[in-house]
Amino acid sequence: MKIGVPIEIKNNENRVGMTPSGVFELTKRDHEVYVQKNAGFNSGFLDEDYIKAGATILDTIEAVYDIAEMIVKVKEPIEPEYKLIKKDQVVFTYFHFASSEVLTNAMIDSKAICIAYETVEDADGTLPLLIPMSEVAGRMSIQQGAKYLEKPIKGRGILLGGVPGVPPAKVLILGAGVVGYQAAKMAAGLGALVIIMDINMKALRYVSDSMPNNVISEFSSEYNIRKHIKDADLIIGGVLIKGAKAPKLITRDMLKDMRPGTVMVDVAVDQGGCFETTKPTTHQDPTYIIDEVVHYSVANMPGAVPYTSTMALTNVTLPYVIKLANEGWERACENNAPLAKGLNIVKGKIVYKEIAEAFDMEMSF
Template sequence: MRIGVPKEIKDNEYRVGLIPSSVTELVQHGHEVIVEAGAGNGAGIDDVAYRDAGAELCEGPDLIFETAELIVKVKEPQPLERTKLRRDQTLFGYFHLAPDAQQTRDLMQSGANCIAYETVTSLTGGLPLLTPMSEVAGRLAPQVGAHWLEKPAGGRGVLLAGVPGVPAAEVVILGGGVVGTHAATIGLGMGANVIVVDRSPDALRKIDLRFGNAVRTIFSTRAAIAELVKRADLLIGAVLLPGAKAPKIISREMLGVMKPGSVIVDVAIDQGGCCESSKPTKHSDPTYIVDGIVHYCVTNMPGAVPRTSTFALNNATLPFVLAIADKGWREALRSDAHLRAGLNISDGKITSLPVGKAHGLPITPVEEVLGL
């Protein structure tokens, strides 16, 4: 199979779909890999490393979109890229389609087979291709929040750790999953007072077992959140409904009781955000202020640390890329129910229930598409 890796063109996105060691594995399996020149530069991977791994290099993305059977990306295809897709291609990457009607329509119109990293499942019920980037984003969130809490950055001038005689900042994390757990790890390490809120008793038990009394856990109710936002110096949105829009946990009215200059880092923004006041931002213009509250809603947070993120992502995606390349997309999905869960759109049809429901569009069962 001919596999293509274009350079990411989203704002300040420096990750890359395949690293040289992944290319080597694919080449040894008898596949051709074509990589756009400069695709790995932002992650500290030069073209020579790709050439030495057996990849063909090309100038610009056109040859990849014209000839590749499988395109491996990181972030969702941008409008220009979506016009280049064709019916017999398979696209493998992050899409986050539920809050993005235009991308959904464009991918349907392209006819391509779109397999989303974020909805591939595992035997344990997890999301193995979302997890590494959730870990990165979770660990970045307190670090980012600490910066924007500084007065020159627009925050209220609070040091996350405090100092002797002055209290540490209050960090409230909405969601005790992968993002929330890693955010709590870093928040604690930076010396903050950390509270994790979740509707799942099991998630709260896991947090308690991991951190003990160092982290407070609170069952999520509207009343509990309404009280907690009053205390928060930093609020981290870490809510996830796989493949679906994030629920709006923080209402616009709640901003009025928050401390002026406090910060919201909405990691859930990829799926629409968990605050009514959240809107997507980018690394080149990451924040805005609503009712005196600093909002950080960058949709590709892990792109800020592209080398770490790229290698972590490839560790997770390579077995699935190999399966698709070795067997073809249909047989790979037929033989693996977990990879099958990743198919969101195929031949103009939506195969993901959350995506179809989000946009009020018909849903075609993936089994029907695959002839199962």
């Protein structure tokens, strides 16, 4: 199979869809890999590395899309890429369709086979291709939140862990999944007081059993959220409903109950965000302020640490890329139930229920 790895053109997206090691695993199986010139540069991988692994370097993104039977990338295609995607071409990437009707319609019109990393699902319900980026984003949410609590960037002017004689910051985390757990681990390690909320008692029990004493688990409800936002310094949104829009757990009217300089980091922004006031931002312009509350909602947080993120992503995506290349998408999905759940849009038809429901569209069974 001919596999293309283009440069990511989303704002400040520094990751790349495949490492040279991944390329080597494909070329030794007699597949052809075409990598756009400098695609891996911002992740620390040179064209020479890809050439040594057996790849062919192409000068333009158009050339990569034109020759490839399968495109392997990181982020969803953006408008300049829509016209490059061909009928029957496999596109394997993070799509997050439920957050963008424009993208959904563009991929329907392309007649391509769209396989989304974020909906590949194991038998136990886990999302193996989403987990590593959720781990990165969860940890980064605290790193970024701590920075934006500083007064020069309109935060409350509070040090997350405090100092002797001065209490630490209070961190409220919504969701005890991968993002929330990793955020709690980082915040606890810095010495903050952490409240982590969820409606899944199994997840809350795990948090209680495995976290230090400065992490407190609590059942999530509107009443409890309203109680804690009044004195929270940093609020992390880490809620995920597989393939669907995130629920709005903090509404616009709640902002008036927060203290000026409170920071909200919405890791769920890719799925529409779990704060009503969320709008996607970029690493170039990451924050905005509403009612004196600082909002951070960068839609590709792991793109700021591309070496770590690219390595972690290729570790989990490569086995599926190899299956798709060896067997073709139809047989690979027939033989692999987790991969089949990654099918979102196939030849102009929506085949994933939550996407159809998000936009009240017809689903093909």
